[in-house]
Amino acid sequence: MSHDLTFDEFLKVDIRVGEVVRAEPYPEARVPAIKLWVNFGEALGEKKSSAQITAHYTPESLIGKRVMAVVNFPPRQIGKFMSEVLVLGVSDADGGVVLLVPDKDVPLGGRMH
Structure with missing residues (x-):
């Protein structure tokens, strides 16, 4: 069943720009993944994420x-790793995830609108 969002509901999703400052393979994950440490600037600091982006x-x-990442979901345990943000991507024709990225230089922590 489809549910149309109101604009106010959409505004509750806090999507921000971050920069990957550290990345490591995550071979223990059920689906191949990479552990990320993302800097969102002074307002939010560094947050961790696990992303299935190995393709x-x-x-x-x-x-x-x-x-780009959703920063206001509750933290989620992914195996032994606590994921604090959801890094956003889109699947290509083969199912590999391509990251959503800003195409110009924008400030860290900048909120999507």
Whole structure:
């Protein structure tokens, strides 16, 4: 059953720009994943995430990459790793996740509107 969001409901989702400052393989995950540490600037600081993005990215290729993430979901335990934010992506034709990224230089912690 479909539910149309109101604009006020949409505004409750806090999506911000962050920069990956650390990334490590997460071989213990059930589905291949990468552990990320993302800096959202002074307002939010550094947050952790586990992302199933191994089809297109290696940990090394992610350092310095700007990403978009939902920052106001409750933390979620992914195996032995606590994921604090949801990094956003879209599946390609083969099911590999491609990250949603800003296409211009924007400030860390900037909120999507």
